[in-house]
Amino acid sequence: MLETPGRLRRLAEELEEVGIDLGGVERDALVEEVDRALRPPVHERRIPSSGSIVHPRTAPELWARETGLVITRASAEGQPIDAARRFADGLSSWLVRSPDGPIEWLVFNRPAGSERDLGVIARATGATIVQRHPDGLVRVVGATGVLRWDGYGWHHESPIDSWIDVVHSCGDPHDIAITRDLLDFAVHDLGANGIGALLVYRDTETSGPDVDHKLPVPPPIRIDRPTDLAPLRHALAQIDGAAVFGPDGVLRQLGVHLMPSDEAARTVDGFRGTRHTSGLRYSYDDPAATVITVSEDGPVAVFRRGAILGRSHPVV
Structure with missing residues (x-):
């Protein structure tokens, strides 16, 4: 043409x-x-x-x-x-x-x-x-x-650096390198390939809110190790539920069903679909967590303490 x-x-x-x-x-x-x-x-x-x-x-x-x-x-x-x-x-x-x-x-x-x-x-x-x-x-x-x-x-x-600026503007002590790796994975590996997912990054070793464990304990996959990303992406494409990472960036739990509290359900309005709403409300219950949601059609959103820190631009 x-x-x-x-x-x-x-x-x-x-x-x-x-x-x-x-x-x-x-x-x-x-x-x-x-x-x-x-x-x-x-x-x-x-x-x-x-x-x-x-x-x-x-x-x-x-x-x-x-x-x-x-x-x-x-x-x-x-x-x-x-x-x-x-x-x-x-x-x-x-x-x-x-x-x-x-x-x-x-x-x-x-x-x-x-x-x-x-x-x-x-x-x-x-x-x-x-x-x-x-x-x-x-x-x-x-x-x-x-x-x-x-x-x-x-x-x-947007460039990953702009996501990093937003996440760290709240002043919480998340590891910048691990946050960057998680966002990079969410945007360019999951969103780019149409894989919906929930990623939870907890900056403490203490226990978080109760969750429903659906799958066995996963292998210690590291989000900062490039050779680990392909098997992680492959696994996430086959399951529902969240992937939970510890402060060192190691995968701790997989296929976790997040169960927001009654207070979170009353206080935090729904956002987009079930996956996003579940992640947003869980972030209200777990102050130690940053939650990254990826829609199967690509958009990414970041939640912390029941608030939306950032999200992808809409399709135009």
Whole structure:
């Protein structure tokens, strides 16, 4: 589908409305790449994935170290932009559009197309990442966080740092690193994969309110150990109930049914669905807990002491 000035202008306005800053030099290139991701060419009923790294701001020699990837760079100079895009799958190969140089390709030694990967690449390159995943999800990842297009509307997740600021503004002694790891996992592993969950982080070894234990004691999975995240995500996709973490970030309980007190039920209004209401009311009963809820359609909310500290932006 050919790009038209009117369509690109409307898309630019839409992106600005949902939080993307288009005031920089990358405006035209970024809008073009997002438009292409939303409206890819179709060949014999096959819709290709794609990926572009728009206007990187850091030195290329730092990218491999910062991402942990083996990166091969290849010039695409002389290639029409549409032709160059055909070789960028948004997993192992990427198109780079720099403001002061010709277009080029990056090829990684392994696929790096998860939302968590995109955040790492965006931070390492200082760029805005545009991806159309093989499953059809379109993501725009950069300094303003993550935008996801699900075919119906945009969903915006703010940068994790903004969540951290909100959580710690209440002055409670939560470990910042563990809080960050939990939020990162909630947003980029659970929400990004449509896995609903309740995560409870308790900053004390003392017992909390009564809960209903549905499952055996889990293995000591650590939220700050990257190799533990895949099995944790896999387990949470199969169960209801909360995952409870101790002050050291170790999983203590799994599949826990939170049972808010009568006082919490009277005092704290319901919020969204059953999962969110249960988590919000539990946080009222347990002053030592920060509760993170993830909806299966992606939005994340953070509760403490019966109050909503932060939540995802709605789909627009």
